[in-house]
Each structure stands twice: as structure tokens, then as C-alpha cells.
Amino acid sequence: MKTSDVLSRGRRVVFINATGYWAGAEAMLLDLATHLDPAQWRPLVLLPFVGPFSSALTQAGVAWRVWPLAAPRTRQDLRSGRALLRLGLRLPPSVVRLAAWLRREQTALVHTNSSAALDGALAARLAGAPHVWHVRERLPLGAPLRSLWCRAMLGLSAAVVVNSRAVRAQWGSRAADLRLHVVPDGLDLSTFTPRRAAAEVRAELGLGDGPVVGMVARIAPIKGQAIFLDAAARLCADFPAARFVLVGGALPAYEPLRQALFAQANAGPLAGRVIFTGEVPRAQAPEIMQIFDVLAAPTTTMEGFGLVVLEGMALGLPVVATLGGPEDLIVEGETGCLVPAGDAAALANALARLLRDPAHARRLGKAGQARAASEFTLAQHVQRIAAIYTAVTRITS
Known part of the structure; x- marks a missing residue:
């Protein structure tokens, strides 16, 4: 396939989602995937298991597939030594397979939608694709580990997107790093309306x-x-x-x-x-x-x-x-x-x-x-994210 053919129908952006369940992070990912300019980007979502989120993606016409991500299913897994050990053992083979797949897919950008999934950042590094990390929550870690994890996310990413100043504050002295971008979530006001009295x-x-x-x-x-x-x-x-x-x-x-x-x-x-x-x-x-x-x-x-x-x-x-x-x-x-x-x-x-x-x-x-x-409109949110994509992939508008 010629590069010009790929660009004419958008470059591949792969979203990594840590769960197949549905919550606010999944709602925002779905809205982003369905409102990005298709002439610029072709979204595909990887998630660890079939669930309500995959059903929503199918209904919206967004491409997705199951990938055996080394990601915890709940926050309880982060407090279990046994669960963390299992995740650690699964991570290397997942990363190697994912990097090979990203290359075959001619992936232009990897966007991880949760701080809990490490596969995408490491695989993007192996595949030579820029990585964007999206953090929407208070990291459920003690202060020393949180500082270490925040530093790792910056080191593994071309950009880290946070959805509030409170989330950015977790980076402490690194909060002013130019790779950190505060992009608030947004809402499509035309669709979020009651249909019944x-x-x-x-x-x-x-x-x-x-x-x-x-x-x-x-x-x-x-x-x-x-x-x-x-x-x-x-x-x-x-x-x-x-x-x-x-x-x-x-x-x-x-x-x-x-x-x-x-x-x-x-x-x-x-x-x-x-x-x-x-x-x-x-x-x-x-x-x-x-x-x-x-x-x-x-x-x-x-x-x-x-x-x-x-x-x-x-x-x-x-x-x-x-x-x-x-x-x-x-x-x-x-x-x-x-x-x-x-x-x-x-x-x-x-x-x-x-x-x-x-x-x-x-x-x-x-x-x-x-x-x-x-x-706080969805259009504003998508525009800001697309500008980050453009910057880290050096695509001209």
C-alpha cells in the first residue's frame, strides 16, 4: 500500500484501553474516536476483553479488537502481589507481539487511555511510533511510587494528556514539563439531551x-x-x-x-x-x-x-x-x-x-x-487532542 493511499484515508491511531467495561474514560474515548477527522486519522481500539465498551464501539462503527493486555481489571489487582506478578509475567510477550502488530498495521500513533496499561507505551517504543498517554485519575499509589510512575509516563511518551489541573499536580516538580498537556473532557451538547418528559x-x-x-x-x-x-x-x-x-x-x-x-x-x-x-x-x-x-x-x-x-x-x-x-x-x-x-x-x-x-x-x-x-464542548476537546497528534507526528494540517 502506498503512503499516499494511507494518508488519503487517514493514518492509523491505535487506542489502548485497559478494560472492556464502561465508564467515563471509555465514554470520552468513544467520543474522540467518532469525532476525529477521518481524512487524518483511522482509529482502532485494543481492549483486553469483550464487554459493554466493545458493544458501544461496534454500535458506533469504531474498529476494535481484543488484545491480551497486561492490565489490571480493577484497582483491587493493584493491591494484590499475586495479581501484579501475573501481570508482570504477561507484559513482555504482550509487548513484543503488540510491537510487531503495530508495525504491520503501519501505526502512526499509539494513544493509551489509562495509566494502568503499560503495554502500549513499551510496544510503541519498540515499533518506532510516537506514544500519547492519557491520564484521567488520581493514581492509586503511594507518593514514592506515584512519583516514579509519573516520571516513567513522561519518559515513555511524546505527550502526556491530563484532564485537569488536579491530575497534573501529581507530577509535582515536573508539572511544568512541556510534554504535559491539560485538556479537559468535553461534551456533545447536541446529543446529551433528554428524549422523554x-x-x-x-x-x-x-x-x-x-x-x-x-x-x-x-x-x-x-x-x-x-x-x-x-x-x-x-x-x-x-x-x-x-x-x-x-x-x-x-x-x-x-x-x-x-x-x-x-x-x-x-x-x-x-x-x-x-x-x-x-x-x-x-x-x-x-x-x-x-x-x-x-x-x-x-x-x-x-x-x-x-x-x-x-x-x-x-x-x-x-x-x-x-x-x-x-x-x-x-x-x-x-x-x-x-x-x-x-x-x-x-x-x-x-x-x-x-x-x-x-x-x-x-x-x-x-x-x-x-x-x-x-x-467544555466535545468539539473543543477533539480539536485540542488533534493538535497534539499533529505536533507529535509532525503532520501538517
Whole structure:
């Protein structure tokens, strides 16, 4: 195949994703892959197993294939010596095979979508292709290991993309390195809209006319569902008509946590006032979120960015989120509210202030909606990523 033929239909960019499950990082990868200029780039996604993400890729028409990546399936694997040993043994053969495949595929660029997968960076180095590392989270490592890992990511990449200043801060004294790029996530506001009336959704969920406080996140310890329920219990006495909605499913590894949350939600003042929707397709998320009077986005640790925060803002919802990445989105008291991570009392106090003053809550929601539309669109995100691709591959526009 001639080089001119490859360029006429875009050069191959291979995305490395550490999981076949679906979360915010996968949503952003899918949006990027489907909005890159096809005359410049031909995306192909490698992932370790078939799952909800591969189904979404197929539906969107994005090429993908399973590759035996040496990547942990959950954060629990990072705390298991045995699991880490297995991953270490799998890494060398995976890298060698992947490098050979990248060369055969005439890969112009490798883009790793998680800090948990090392295969892509090493294979890109062997194959002579530039590598971009995309980091969206607080690295679940102690300070010395985090510093070492951040340094390794810079050394193995032509560029490291982070989605917030809070994520960039993990590089410490290296945060000013020119290879580090802060590119916030973005949202396609034309598609993230409710398709059904709010009254229909409320009736379907069995909700009355009282205020609704909601949370949208995959069930996991770091997402803070237990913190949300703790805060909700503190609100029950002052807001007897309030109901609380938890949107999101759980990976098999976190089924015990899901059961514990059910028990928490059915005890004391919360009994009969909490609704779990389970996993909801992405297209249906705005339909449920529109019925929230307030959106809560608590975490037990620093939030990397908070895509759901941006989604709530785009819908005009007042949002209460934890410090960290959401500080790039929310201007305290102007476009939302910020509270410390893991602080149920602070969360409850912020929610109560908004529930007591609906007019103020609406003002925050409208201001947040305007900010989302002006500064955090998908088009802006794709444009910034494409500019990095151009720079590291020396393609002229």
C-alpha cells in the first residue's frame, strides 16, 4: 500500500484501553474516536476483553479488537502481589507481539487511555511510533511510587494528556514539563439531551412531587455512594418529602459493596426513600438526570475531572462535587458548590442550602450550563487532542 493511499484515508491511531467495561474514560474515548477527522486519522481500539465498551464501539462503527493486555481489571489487582506478578509475567510477550502488530498495521500513533496499561507505551517504543498517554485519575499509589510512575509516563511518551489541573499536580516538580498537556473532557451538547418528559420519568420511578437528589456513577468505593447515603440520611428530618436516586451498576468485584449500599439505604430514616436504577444506557442518563433538583458527585478521594459534573452542568442542574478536578469546572458559589472528598457532613450541608433556596439553585444551574456550553464542548476537546497528534507526528494540517 502506498503512503499516499494511507494518508488519503487517514493514518492509523491505535487506542489502548485497559478494560472492556464502561465508564467515563471509555465514554470520552468513544467520543474522540467518532469525532476525529477521518481524512487524518483511522482509529482502532485494543481492549483486553469483550464487554459493554466493545458493544458501544461496534454500535458506533469504531474498529476494535481484543488484545491480551497486561492490565489490571480493577484497582483491587493493584493491591494484590499475586495479581501484579501475573501481570508482570504477561507484559513482555504482550509487548513484543503488540510491537510487531503495530508495525504491520503501519501505526502512526499509539494513544493509551489509562495509566494502568503499560503495554502500549513499551510496544510503541519498540515499533518506532510516537506514544500519547492519557491520564484521567488520581493514581492509586503511594507518593514514592506515584512519583516514579509519573516520571516513567513522561519518559515513555511524546505527550502526556491530563484532564485537569488536579491530575497534573501529581507530577509535582515536573508539572511544568512541556510534554504535559491539560485538556479537559468535553461534551456533545447536541446529543446529551433528554428524549422523554420529566413527568414521565418521575412517574416511572414512582417519585412524587418532592425534591429529588441524585447521584450518577458506577458503584465503586472511590465514587462515594456510601458518603451520598450518609449525607441523605442527615437530610431526611428537614426534608421529609425528599427522595434520593442512585444511578449506576456494579462490576462483579464490587457486588458486596452494592449489597452493603442496599442495606444502608433500607435502614433508619432512608428506608423507602432511596431508588437504585442499576446500569443505565448512556442515552438514557440525561432523561433521569433531568428530574434531579440537585446532582451530587461525592468521592472518597480526589476526583480526576468529573464527567458527570459536566453532564449535570450541561443539563442546567445545580451540582455539589468534591474538590479536585471539578475545581476546573465549578466556580464555588457561581456555577456550583465544592466540598472536601469523603465528607458526608459537608455534602449534606451543601445539599441542604440548595434545597432550601430553589431560586439560588436554579441560578447556579443556569450559570453552570452557560459555562459548559462555552468552555467544555466535545468539539473543543477533539480539536485540542488533534493538535497534539499533529505536533507529535509532525503532520501538517
